[in-house]
Amino acid sequence: MLPSSKVGDGGATFLEALFTATSAVCVTGLIVVDTPVYWTGAGHVIILGLIQVGGFGIMSFASLLGVFLARRMGLRSRISTAAETKSVGFGDVRRVLLGVLLITLIVESATAVLLTTRFWLHYGNGVGDAAWLGIFHAVSAFNNAGFALFSDNLIGFVGDPWICLPISAAVIIGGLGFPVLFELRRHYRYPRKWHMTTKLVLSGTLLLLVLGTVFITLVEWSNPATLGALRPGERILAGFFQSVMTRTAGFNSVDLAQLDPVTLLAMDVLMFIGGGPAGTAGGLKITTFGVLFFILYTEISGGTAVNVFGKRLPRSTHRQAISIVLLAVGLVTCATMFLMVTTDFGLDRVLFEVISAFATVGLSTGITAGIPPAGQVVLILVMFAGRLGPVTLASALALRSKPLYYEYPKERPLIG
Template sequence: MLPFATESGRAAEPITALFTATSAVCVTGLVIEDTGTYWSGFGEAVILGLIQIGGFGIMTLASLLGLLVARRLRMRLQLSAQAETKTMGVGDVRRVVLGVLRISVLVELVVAVLLTWRFADGYGYGWGRATYLGVFHAVSAFNNAGFGLFPDSLMRFTTDPLICLPISAAVIIGGLGFPVLFELRRELRTPRKWSLHTKITVGMTVMLLAAGWVAISAAEWTNPDTMGPLSLGGKLLAGFVAAVMPRTAGFNSLDVGQMNDVTLLIHNVLMFIGGGSAGTAGGIKVTTFALLGFVMLAEIRGEPSVHALGRRLPAGVQRQALTIALLGVAAVASSTLALLALTPLKLDQVLFEVTSAFGTVGLSTGITADVGTAGHVILSVLMFIGRLGPITSVTALALRERTRRYERPEERPIVG
């Protein structure tokens, strides 16, 4: 709210400052005012710092919570750089924190260099401005924040693979989660040694990216306001970027407000699922979604236990996945109902905005500034819940797991 945080020199409205700060530290990307034109260099630096702190802090916290869960439950889990974590001493904490820091700096540095070169060589920016643009967008992309310094996000670079692909790569890497990145660093060439968590995360990420790419491209292929005027290569690139960003980055190379209802629904599904655990992405996480699929498959087959990729899933994990998914549905449904009651906006617009906030995505159909003060408060709370809720909820559920010394008489209600 400091006056020199804005270009005009006037203090930002409290709700604008609160919403922007929440969106940045929760690495979401929803904004009331355009980042590049409303905020001064100081304001942009504050936003960038919040993105880095929010992403790094949440990733580290999630990884340490994984270690804590492993310790309390005496489970063999590959949630850190070790294959087995039954204790969490100072060395474990140090390895997690330093590992997260090294990966963050490495990826952001590589992407920043590529973007800086492209901005300077391809678009005529001076090296100072190009470096600033490259660093800002690299940090925002790796942390899945979606904040950009251009009013149209990446729409001016829709057909430029040298801008879109490095940013997309940073989004995907950050969204995999650090437990997966640690393991891939050691066992990249031996997939058979991967833990179940890594297999599910990598497999679901590839499947959702491919399915989203095909579905969004097919839905928007002839839309004159999005992909219609593009060449074949431009359409394929734009479709790929559109499939990556709901995972949950928030950049857009196509006008989201001009997409058809089918595409918006596809985005809602991808945003709600999100990315990998203990990473920079939001949503209920791909592992949660996959576990529910394995549970459904076992029930359909009439099997007494749930198996996934050659491993049996504990009943507690199944209940946790179901709880996280239903809590997410409840948060999105209640917030959508509240915004519909408070604004004259349409259901598809409100549902998209709410799902984007819960999944900490940052994509919008253009209504963020129109939901009013009460709506901004609701979205701010939803971003906070969406960023921390799934992590803290599943950890609390895991740590509260205990053995019951007796059972009640069994009775089966009618299901379905």
């Protein structure tokens, strides 16, 4: 809200500042004002800092500062950070944090160098401006934020693979999740040693990227407002780019408001699924979707236990996956109904906006700024809940667990 963060006289309003700050720290990317025009360089730096802290993890970042400043971590910090980074034990938290920092620096630096070179040599930006553009978009991409320093996001680079592909690579790597990246670094030659999480995330990511690319490209191929005006190679690149961005990144290289409603619905599904756990991606997470798929497959095939890649899933995992989905569906449904009551936008655009907020994606058909203040507050809450996690939020609201020392007799209702 500082006047130095906003272009012109005065500072941003409380709601504008709150919405932007929430979107940045929740690595979402939804905006109510034009980022490159409304905010000054100081505002851009604040947004970038919030993206970096939000993507790294609030507790992880605080614990890392403790490691560097105090050279030690308390038990409470170890427990909180282990939960956030999905560490196996409390003893390896420090090593995990340093590993997260190393991966973050490597990916962001490599992406920034490629983007800076392109902005400098091809688009004629000065070295300083090109470096700033490269760094900002690299950090935004790896953290799956989707904030851009161009008013049309990345529509101006729809046919440029030297911009789209590095950003896509950073988005995919960040969306895999740090546990998967750690295991790939240690056992990339030995797939048999991979944890079930790694196998689910890699296979699910590849499948969803391919299906999303094919579907979006085919449906929008002849749409003159999106892919139809591009050359064949550029159409495939744009289709791939938008499929990648549904992994919770939020950049767009075409005008999403001009997409076919069928494409919007498909992107709703991809955004809702999301990326890998314990990373910069949002959504239900691929592992949750994978567990639900195998539960369904087991039930249809008449199995007695849910087996995934030669391992049996514990029943507690079944309950957790089902709880996450039901809470997520309930949250998205309630927010969508509220926005439909308070706005004049159609179901397809409102649902797209709400799922984008919940999955911390940031893709929008351009209606965010036109939503009334009450609706924007709802989106802020949805972004926060989506980043925190439905089950975590529900557990926090419950305040404490109540252990039961007895069980009721079993009785089975009719299902279906």
